Amino acid sequence: MDVLVTGGMGYIGSALLPLLADAPDVDRIVVLDSLASGSPRHLLEARVDGDLDFRRGDVREYGNVENAMSDVDTVIHLAAITGAASTHDRREETMAVNLEGTENVVNAARKLGVETLVFASSCNNYGRAATTDIDETTEPDPLNPYAEAKVAAEESVAEFAAETGANATALRMSTNYGYAPGVRFNLVVNHFVFRALTGRPLTVYGDGSNWRPFIHVRDSARAFAHAARNPDSWPKAVYNVGSDAGNYRISEIAAVVSEEVAPVDVTYLEDEHPGPSYHVNFDRLAETGFEPEWTLREGVRDLATVLRDRQEINV
Numbered sequence: 001m002d003v004l005v006t007g008g009m010g011y012i013g014s015a016l017l018p019l020l021a022d023a024p025d026v027d028r029i030v031v032l033d034s035l036a037s038g039s040p041r042h043l044l045e046a047r048v049d050g051d052l053d054f055r056r057g058d059v060r061e062y063g064n065v066e067n068a069m070s071d072v073d074t075v076i077h078l079a080a081i082t083g084a085a086s087t088h089d090r091r092e093e094t095m096a097v098n099l100e101g102t103e104n105v106v107n108a109a110r111k112l113g114v115e116t117l118v119f120a121s122s123c124n125n126y127g128r129a130a131t132t133d134i135d136e137t138t139e140p141d142p143l144n145p146y147a148e149a150k151v152a153a154e155e156s157v158a159e160f161a162a163e164t165g166a167n168a169t170a171l172r173m174s175t176n177y178g179y180a181p182g183v184r185f186n187l188v189v190n191h192f193v194f195r196a197l198t199g200r201p202l203t204v205y206g207d208g209s210n211w212r213p214f215i216h217v218r219d220s221a222r223a224f225a226h227a228a229r230n231p232d233s234w235p236k237a238v239y240n241v242g243s244d245a246g247n248y249r250i251s252e253i254a255a256v257v258s259e260e261v262a263p264v265d266v267t268y269l270e271d272e273h274p275g276p277s278y279h280v281n282f283d284r285l286a287e288t289g290f291e292p293e294w295t296l297r298e299g300v301r302d303l304a305t306v307l308r309d310r311q312e313i314n315v
Helices: 011-022 040-046 062-069 084-089 091-112 145-164 188-197 217-229 250-260 296-310
Strands: 002-006 028-033 052-056 074-077 116-122 167-173 175-177 202-205 211-216 238-241 247-249 266-269
Touching: 002 011, 002 062, 011 028, 011 040, 011 217, 028 062, 040 052, 052 062, 062 091, 074 091, 074 217, 084 091, 084 145, 091 116, 091 145, 116 145, 116 217, 145 167, 167 217, 175 188, 175 217, 175 296, 188 202, 188 250, 188 296, 202 250, 211 217, 211 250, 211 296, 217 238, 247 250, 250 266, 250 296
Parallel strands: 002 028, 002 074, 028 052, 074 116, 116 167, 167 238, 175 211, 202 266
Antiparallel strands: 211 247
């Protein structure tokens, strides 16, 4: 396999690239990244060995995408503007990167005859669903530009598969957490761990009753690698990626961090909008043979240990 990873210098990419580099069936890795949020430092820290070709470029520029995609047969499309809540203030940019950028990836894949395309989507697409058993047949209810773009981009990926017969699937990821070289602290678990380590209270918007599914970033990386390397095991257009045990209320996340990292006060801003709420079913994922390995408590303890050991914060 020759694999292109867009956004490979980001959070998930920093955990994914070493997996691909170590895979016996991956001959060559091309990384396309604008470095707008990712960093080469993430790649150095990940200690990626082997044949890796880095291209600095933007998925909004079709020429950058096509040039990076030449002579590959598999594409893992991670590049995106993240931080769903913040995209209300970045709507135009979010649509350009997350939707138009994906359309560029799809069009280049169609032109160049790419055999497998794995697209990073999100369970954020479900919005505020009343049911506590959301599966892939549940109608999306995007509440922010990030989710709107992901829903529309999924349609482009599905059309590509239908038109070409290529293997193409969208992975609706649970909210990531845990340590990877490109760790982000604007995600709720990581943010709470950071605040607990620095002795600051945790702030929860609303009453903390809203649901989210969570997945360790290294399990996310394993899922993308598994889907890319075993496309016949992922024949459906869309998969929720996470675990039933990974569904937590935000108030429960605060409690876990307080128990596993350090006791902290929790402030509930009940007049503030809590954002999306979705409790997700992962039965379809089980059909692929992939399953997450990390528990939330393990991931919280590991992140806290790494940060303490590296003295990246003042404890």
